[in-house]
Amino acid sequence: MVSLNSYLILGAILFSIGAVGVFTRRNVLIIYMCIELMLNAVNLTFIAFSKFLNDMNGHVFVFMIMTVAAAEAAVGLAIIISLFRNKATIYVDDINLSKG
Amino acid sequence: MQLLMFYILGLGAVLSATLMVTNIRPVTAAMNLIMTMFFLAGIYVLLDAHLIAALQIIVYAGAIMVLFLFVILLLNVHEKEGETARRKVMIQFGSIAIVGALFIVMANLAVIEPSLVKIGDAAYPFGTTKAVGKLLFTDFLLPFEIASFLLLAAIVSAVILAKRRIDDSE
Numbered sequence: 001m002v003s004l005n006s007y008l009i010l011g012a013i014l015f016s017i018g019a020v021g022v023f024t025r026r027n028v029l030i031i032y033m034c035i036e037l038m039l040n041a042v043n044l045t046f047i048a049f050s051k052f053l054n055d056m057n058g059h060v061f062v063f064m065i066m067t068v069a070a071a072e073a074a075v076g077l078a079i080i081i082s083l084f085r086n087k088a089t090i091y092v093d094d095i096n097l098s099k100g
Numbered sequence: 101m102q103l104l105m106f107y108i109l110g111l112g113a114v115l116s117a118t119l120m121v122t123n124i125r126p127v128t129a130a131m132n133l134i135m136t137m138f139f140l141a142g143i144y145v146l147l148d149a150h151l152i153a154a155l156q157i158i159v160y161a162g163a164i165m166v167l168f169l170f171v172i173l174l175l176n177v178h179e180k181e182g183e184t185a186r187r188k189v190m191i192q193f194g195s196i197a198i199v200g201a202l203f204i205v206m207a208n209l210a211v212i213e214p215s216l217v218k219i220g221d222a223a224y225p226f227g228t229t230k231a232v233g234k235l236l237f238t239d240f241l242l243p244f245e246i247a248s249f250l251l252l253a254a255i256v257s258a259v260i261l262a263k264r265r266i267d268d269s270e
Contacts, residue, residue: 001102001103002102002103002106002146006106006110007106007143007147010110010113010114010143012200013114013200014113014114014117014136016196016200017114017117017118017121018117018121020121020192020193020196021120021121023192024121024188024189024192024193025121025189027126029126029168029171029172029175030120030121030123030126030129032168033120033129033130033133033168034120034121036133036160036164037117037120037121037133037136040136040137040140040160043140043152043156044140044143044144047144047147047149047152048147050147050149051147051148051149051226051227054226056224056226056227056231056232056235057235057239059149059151059152059227059231059232059235060232060235060236060239060240060243062149062152063152063155063232063236064240064243064247066155066156066159066160067247067250067251068247068250069160069164070159070163070164070251070254071250071251071253071254072254073164073167073168074167074254074255074258075254075257075258075261077167077168077171077258078257078258078259078261078262079261080171080175081171081174081175081261081262082261082262084175085264
């Protein structure tokens with residue numbers, strides 16, 4: 001029988017993998033994919049708690065998170081496309097508007 | 101049996117997530133993320149979340165990641181990060197993984213008592229489409245309608261942001 005701790009630890013591992021990816025990568029598309037991985041880890045935490053507290057509200061939350069993630073993916077990728085059109089680069093090191 | 105499936109699926113998810121983060125080419129990273137989502141859908145089935153598992157594959161792996169792949173292929177990038185970048189990423193990753201492992205050992209000492217209640221109503225079994233639908237249309241009706249507005253706003257803004265303007269002189 002798998003305890004709640006195991007699922008939470010798996011969610012924490014996936015979340016930290018995504019967080020490390022956001023900090024270390026320079027390609028803006030891979031940074032965005034690591035953000036999606038973090039959202040998936042939070043989904044796993046919600047579902048695990050929903051199962052062990054026997055509450056269906058967690059499933060509805062995950063439904064809403066998936067909806068928001070889909071909308072965010074569409075808008076974020078449109079922003080990346082227009083950014084690429086203006087700067088001709090997708091590496092975050094080269095996108096630097098502030099001086100000094 | 102459940103423990104064995106959890107370890108197989110969990111190990112697969114962590115492995116493909118690590119491969120995604122430390123990969124140089126974006127298309128391979130997107131494929132690894134799709135694999136991670138499939139493993140996560142398996143874990144959702146293990147947790148009796150049948151609707152969410154199906155939605156994960158249909159929406160996340162089937163729609164969002166395909167959109168990602170379209171944009172990756174549209175931008176047509178030539179990789180600038182070479183071999184040194186991969187080694188640096190691996191070193192940073194390894195150091196954070198060691199700290200994370202220490203945290204995991206300490207977190208495993210916490211004790212959470214399991215729930216001792218029933219499986220759910222007979223008419224709305226736990227985790228099925230019926231149960232989620234019942235909640236969506238009774239308790240969570242307002243968030244449901246707001247989500248439809250959110251999707252409409254996202255569609256309109258994505259079209260406007262990605263459109264090439266006619267009077268632009270670039």
